[in-house]
Amino acid sequence: MARLALNIRRQREHLNYSQEYVAGRLNISQSGYSKIEQGASSINVERLYQIAEVLEITPKELLEDGKQENAA
Structure with missing residues (x-):
């Protein structure tokens, strides 16, 4: 779960999106989205x-x- 949370945060930062922006698109609170990035909240397949x-x-x-990137 920690890897998923880290990947979500990295991709959001790569796109220069704020947590508020992503949370708004997901129709959840910023604090709820922050918990996803911290790995403190599990997500279901639909949310993924x-x-x-x-x-x-x-x-x-x-x-x-x-x-997988390094595998030949």
Whole structure:
């Protein structure tokens, strides 16, 4: 779960989106969204897809640990 939270935060920052902007797109509070990024709140599959859409990335990419990039 910590990897997912980290990937969500990194992608949001990569896009220069504020937590408030993403939370608004998800129709949740900024504090609720912050808990997702902190890994303090679990998310279901539907929410994962919503977050991925807002962050312009696939759910699979959000779940990856980055180790596949170095595999040959």
